[in-house]
Amino acid sequence: MSKFSINNLECVRQNNILFQGLNITIKDHGLLQINGANGSGKSSLLQICSGLIEPTAGEILWNDKNTKKYRYEFQSNILYLGHTNAIKSSLTVEENMKVMHAMAGTKSKIDYSIILEKIGIPNTNEILTCNISAGQKRRVGLTRLFISKSKLWFLDEPFNALDEQGKKIIEKIIIKHCKNGGIVFFTTHQEMEINNYPLQNIHLGNNNA
Amino acid sequence: MYKWIHQFGSPKYFYDISVRLSKWIAIVCAISFIGGLYGGLVLAPADYQQGDSFRIIYLHVPAAWMSLFVYLVIAFSGAVSLIWHIKITDIIARASAPIGASFTFLALVTGAIWGKPMWGTYWVWDARLTSELILLFLYLGYIALQSAFSDKRIAARAGAILVLIGVINIPIIHYSVEWWSTLHQGPTISKLDKPSIHLTMLIPLLLMVLAFKTFYITTLLIRARSEILEYEYNSSWVKKYVIK
């Protein structure tokens, strides 16, 4: 039963206040959607929660322990996926997934072809990632969701550059992860992305300034 | 103790202090400067060997000493800003870099000018002058790195990492240059070292060192003030202060 909480978080970027006094507490099975216009600080909030960036004020607790002091304990339970899908273009899809597998630290053997089928780009194991389309690259990046066993997911706009069928697959995996006890933060600039699961919503607009 | 650091670390508090302090330190600097110059140029007897050209020592030694001192100040404030994330030490490090660079440049120029009457050539590959030259490159690297970043906070902390590595390297550089110069040239009886000099020569030298140090502090305070204003320009106390 793990808990992720933020106490009066504040972030000032180039002297304009993106958000101030933010308090969130999320327990298991939690799903949080962060939406707002571009440049309203969605990605900054996600990066601050995951520990990539330091906030100007406030702190982030994982099981009531400050994530900066217990960095590696926190980091071994999170998966961060930014705008760029962090795959190497001169490696083949399978090699990229092998690296993700090692980085995720899961011991069990994983059959990459099954994951590729699940994500909708079957038998592309041996193709170099530079020869596949942007949508397929995004899906290769998203295979991390199947490989990693971390509890807390931070997904930065997981749905962009994906077609309808891709959106459904990602929605299914997020809901499945939340159902068996995971916590997912995700940002989107459209309004309601996932509607068949109870979710908390934070709207970041310039009205916070 | 920790509260004191934080309290002193707040830019507003530092700004008020620097306004009051810099006037007094400027006065001390002026007095010691005039005293040092008068003592050095007029009172001190000419050196038996080099005649009057040794008077350049009153510029060269304080400048060389200050160049290293300012680098250590930058390294120390960099380390403090990395560990405790205090904003003021970033500003101090950023503000004192150009002053340190100009001290090193001064030390090099006066050393070269002093070399002419003594060794006949402007640039002499003496161990101390060469490590001053490398120190100047370290400064230029730091300033170049600072100006390369748009976000001041990242610039300050990246610069702190660079300076910490630089500080660890300074003894290595100094010793390797020493090893190198004794090998190539043989031990030059360099007058650049602080000769065991007579009291009347020593006092002006100490006055000059004090003058250079107070000069550094005044310029640092003034430069830090403009950096603080830039850092905090949308905070309330700056608005109040500016309109006044």
Place this chain on the structure above:
Amino acid sequence: MLEYINIFYVIFKRDLTLTFREKTDFINSLAFFIIIVLLFPLTFGSKSELLNTIIPGIIWISALLATCLSLETIFRSDFEDGSIEQLVLNRYPLILLVSAKILAHWITFGIPIIVISLTLGVILSLSNEIMMALFITLILGTPILSLLGSVMAVLTMGLHGSMLLSILILPLSMPVLIFSTIAIQNASLGLPIVAETYFLAGILILAITLAPIAAASALRIRLS
């Protein structure tokens, strides 16, 4: 403990395959190295006495310049495609991952430079003591450059213009250059070169312990 070795090996192998798949950086740096060394005989005339006294120094200087150019490649590709965030935010200590990358850089750029400089030494007919001194100083010197250079590469990651990286790394690599050239000169005079090798080994150990830590914290700062 095993998983740490495994992740070290995976990152190391990934970087090696990456460099050998995109051969451009690899070949550019070595071509650059050879061209600089060959410039000097062209300018000073191949038979001149002056040449074979300064050839080892030239080889060392061009090794230094070639490593300077290749340092940028350690983190540039990761920074561009965003996998640097995966490195920073993962369960394994960043110091371990960064040292894997530095080792990969040394293997792909350091060792070929050593091999080529020895072959150049043979071509330009250096005596065996000088060749031995050149080998020892390069074996100790190039890892120092890779280690110090990786910290500078992190600091200048993503900034326009790679000149800044050379300006940062050259003053710091002066001691390595000084000790190596002195060792080579002593070797050419038949004197023992033990003292300089101890110095270089000392600096190398200092660099091995401190550089990954500095590179890791610089990475965190650079991304924040």
Place this chain on the structure above:
Amino acid sequence: MNIILRGLKNMSLNDFFSMGGYAVYVWSAYGISFIVLFLNIILAIRNEYKTLNEIKKRLQNNKK
């Protein structure tokens, strides 16, 4: 006190400037040092006023 006065008495003006034949070096060294130090302090002060005015301007047009 008498040291200070003694200095003034035995040093006539023109051989003060000739510096025992090394006038060129001594005075050029001192000249360059003054210029560099003077530049430092002046740039710092000018920079401060520049930032102050900049902020004043920015506040004015924020208010408008």
